[in-house]
Amino acid sequence: MVLSIKPVSTPMSTEQLHYDDQLDAKGLNCPLPILKTKVLLNRMAIGQVLYVEATDPHSVVDFEAYCARTGHELVHKVEDDEGVYAFYIRRVENARPA
Numbered sequence: 001m002v003l004s005i006k007p008v009s010t011p012m013s014t015e016q017l018h019y020d021d022q023l024d025a026k027g028l029n030c031p032l033p034i035l036k037t038k039v040l041l042n043r044m045a046i047g048q049v050l051y052v053e054a055t056d057p058h059s060v061v062d063f064e065a066y067c068a069r070t071g072h073e074l075v076h077k078v079e080d081d082e083g084v085y086a087f088y089i090r091r092v093e094n095a096r097p098a
Helices: 032-043 059-070
Strands: 005-007 021-025 049-054 073-080 085-090
Touching: 021 032, 032 049, 032 059, 049 059, 059 073, 059 085
Parallel strands: 021 049
Antiparallel strands: 005 073, 049 085, 073 085
16 A cells, blocks of 8 residues: 655655554554554564554554553654554564553
C-alpha cells in the first residue's frame, strides 16, 4: 500500500523502511491497536519490524508510550492525508512487560 506521507517524526523515506509483518488496526480504538500489536510482536523474531496502520488519533501517543514502557523500538511513524497513522516497530530481545 502506498501512503501519501506527512512525517510526524524524523524525516525518513518510507521506501527505505522494511517490515516483516503488518497489522491493519484501522477503525479500532484504544486499547485494541496496542493489544493486537503486543500479540503480533510476541510472535515475531528479535529484530523483526511490525508495520501497523491505525486511524485512532490517540494512537500516536499510545504507541509512543507502549514502546517507551516495553523497550520495543519505534523506528518511524507517519500520518497520511486521510488520517491513517503508520508505525514501524522493531521487536527487541529483552522487552519489558507492558
